Amino acid sequence: MKKILVPVDFSEYAEMALEVAATLAKKYNAEIAVLHMLGLSETAVAKNEAQDFLEMEYYMKLAKKRFNMFLNRPWLKDIKITQTVQNHKVFREINNVAKEQNIDLIVMGSHGSEGLGEIFVGSHTEKVVQSSEVPVLVIKKRTKHFKIDKIVFGFDFRIEYITAYQNALKLFSALELDVHMVYVNQPGINFTSTSQTKAQIDSFLRIAHHGDLPENLQIVQISDYSVEKGIYAYAEEVKADTIAIATHGRSGLAQFLKGSVGMDVANHSSLPVLTFKI
Known part of the structure; x- marks a missing residue:
């Protein structure tokens, strides 16, 4: 960097x-x-x-x-x-x-103190996140000794998002981060079995890395009632420094989180959020 x-x-x-x-x-x-x-x-x-x-x-x-x-x-x-x-x-x-x-x-x-959704809604930060082709790191609170060593990256391993994935890994590598990529399996119409999820992830990684996975990258499958709740809970569990999420450009992270079941839980996160445009 x-x-x-x-x-x-x-x-x-x-x-x-x-x-x-x-x-x-x-x-x-x-x-x-x-x-x-x-x-x-x-x-x-x-x-x-x-x-x-x-x-x-x-x-x-x-x-x-x-x-x-x-x-x-x-x-x-x-x-x-x-x-x-x-x-x-x-x-x-x-x-x-x-x-x-x-x-x-x-x-x-960001003045947002109410979590991942409230950081961005109606703010200048939201406008930058929506339009930026460069990764944006959003800081929610002052930390006496800021560090970023371990990051949790919420991702769904769709082939069409491979460019965003590669851009993210490029930055993670430059920052020498310990990366935990988290796929959150949710109940309802988006639910997939463990074997189906594994097949999707394996297929994605074969294309992205030709089977040669970086040493600093861990792939994790978890189940939760929402993507946000799962990412937040896992980040707390592994004591991550930062949460990373790919955004859909014009829709922004606020749209990504809109109407989520776990918004009230994710709102308690005070971690920095790193965004990548899809």
């Missing part, structure tokens, strides 16, 4: 994300790119060219001044940091910035 992007609005949640990004940058010898979106309205930038230039210059200088104060943290010492201020106001544009700057990971803080 070489470059981490942190969208910054100068809030405590942005600071929380920046601190985690700093920990990762030091561990993996990466640099941090911080991005502030001015989000000026069309009326503010379309009066006339002269006034437009002066106003933009003023807001740019103000943002850079705030950056200097915001980035004055002892834990950022010796980390290469680049600053970008742009007049973006649509959060999907962060994906363009990430691609232009060859970003490996986006780190965002």
